[in-house]
Amino acid sequence: MKVLHIGEKGNIEKYAAGNPYLSRLEIIEMPRGLTDIEYLSRAKDADYIVADAISRVSGDLIAGMPNLRMIHSEGVAYDQIDTEAAADRGIYVCSSQGMNASAVAEQTVLLMVGMLRDVVNGDQAVRDGRQIQVKGGYIRSGSLRELSDCTVGLVGFGNIARRTAHLLKAYGTRDIFYYKRHPLPAEREKEYGVQYLPLDRLLEQSDIVSLHLPVTPETEYMADFDFFHKMKEGSYFVNTSRGELVEDDALIHALASGKLAMAGLDTLDCEPVQKDHVLLEQPREISRRIIFSPHIGGITGASFARSMAMVLEDIKTVEEGGRPARAV
Numbered sequence: 001m002k003v004l005h006i007g008e009k010g011n012i013e014k015y016a017a018g019n020p021y022l023s024r025l026e027i028i029e030m031p032r033g034l035t036d037i038e039y040l041s042r043a044k045d046a047d048y049i050v051a052d053a054i055s056r057v058s059g060d061l062i063a064g065m066p067n068l069r070m071i072h073s074e075g076v077a078y079d080q081i082d083t084e085a086a087a088d089r090g091i092y093v094c095s096s097q098g099m100n101a102s103a104v105a106e107q108t109v110l111l112m113v114g115m116l117r118d119v120v121n122g123d124q125a126v127r128d129g130r131q132i133q134v135k136g137g138y139i140r141s142g143s144l145r146e147l148s149d150c151t152v153g154l155v156g157f158g159n160i161a162r163r164t165a166h167l168l169k170a171y172g173t174r175d176i177f178y179y180k181r182h183p184l185p186a187e188r189e190k191e192y193g194v195q196y197l198p199l200d201r202l203l204e205q206s207d208i209v210s211l212h213l214p215v216t217p218e219t220e221y222m223a224d225f226d227f228f229h230k231m232k233e234g235s236y237f238v239n240t241s242r243g244e245l246v247e248d249d250a251l252i253h254a255l256a257s258g259k260l261a262m263a264g265l266d267t268l269d270c271e272p273v274q275k276d277h278v279l280l281e282q283p284r285e286i287s288r289r290i291i292f293s294p295h296i297g298g299i300t301g302a303s304f305a306r307s308m309a310m311v312l313e314d315i316k317t318v319e320e321g322g323r324p325a326r327a328v
Helices: 011-015 020-024 036-043 059-063 083-088 101-116 119-127 131-141 159-170 186-192 199-205 225-229 248-257 301-319
Strands: 002-006 026-030 048-051 070-073 092-094 151-155 175-179 208-211 235-239 260-265 290-292
Touching (some): 036 059, 101 119, 101 159, 101 208, 101 290, 159 175, 248 260
Parallel strands (some): 235 260
16 A cells, blocks of 8 residues: 655654554655645555645645545644545545544643743743742732632533543633533533533633634634623633634734733644734733743644554555545
8 A cells, every 4th residue: 555645754654653554554755845746756656645734635636646545634634635626536535533632632721721820921030030029929919820710611612622621620620611503412511511601601701711613714713802802801811723713903902901811822823923923023011911832732742643543544444445434
C-alpha cells in the first residue's frame, strides 16, 4: 500500500511506532505547500493520502490519482480537502475526530485557571522584583478566584467540551452550563454534570464562557458586540477552538469597557499571527488582561499518537473492504 503523506516529515513513523500495520505501508513524504503537479510527480499511484489539517488536497490532485481510495486528515479539521471531488469518485474522506479532545480540554482549563490566578502578570512581577508588593495587592483586593467559586458556560458540547466538563467537575466548579443546538437527554446531562441553557441565558449567568465550536456560516464571528454585551460584568472568556469565531474589535471593546475581566486565547483570527495583529497592538491596560498561547492546545505527543492509530486503523478497514470508522 502506497501512502502520500503531506505534512511534517516522519510523523507517521514517529507517532505510529510499534504499530504492526506500519510495516505494510510505503510512505512517500512530501511537505505541505507544493503544487499538485509536484505531488503527482512522485505519488500519482498512491492508494491513500494522509495530510496534516492545514494542507490543501485539491480536486485536481484527487483527479490525478487513479488508485486513490481514502484521504485522511491527521487532525480534526478537514476543510482543506475537496470533499465534493472525493465524493464524486467514491473516495472516503476521514477526520481524526476526538484525537485531541483531552489535550485541548487541558489547555482550556489551563487558560481558565491562568486568568483566575493572573499567572502572566504574577510571573512578570516576580521577574521585576515586585513579588511582595503584588502579593500584597492580591491580598487587599481579594481578586484571585478559584474554579469552585465559578459558573462556567460551554458554548458547543462536542468531544472537547465534554472532556472539559469532566475536568471542571474535578475542580469542584460550582455550575457547568452548556449550549448546543439540540440538548442532551437528562441522563447524559447527569453523566457529564452539566445543565442546558439557551445561549443568551448562558452568557448572562456564566462567570467564564468557553467556545467549543467549528467555524461554519452560522458560527463565524458569533462572538460579536452583542455576544459580549450579554455576558456578566467582569466575566472571563476562553477560545481554544478557532479564531474566526471571534470578532476582534468586539473583544477589545469588551476588555476596554470592563465587561470582560480577562480573555484566554489559544487561537486568533488571521493565523499565522503577525506582530501587527490588532490584539497585539493594544495598550497595557488591555494587553495585560489577555493570555495568549500559540494554538498548541491539541498538539501533544499523545494526541498525535492517537491520530496515527486512527489513521492506520482506517487504512486497515478499507484494505479489508470495509467503511472506515471516521469517514465524514
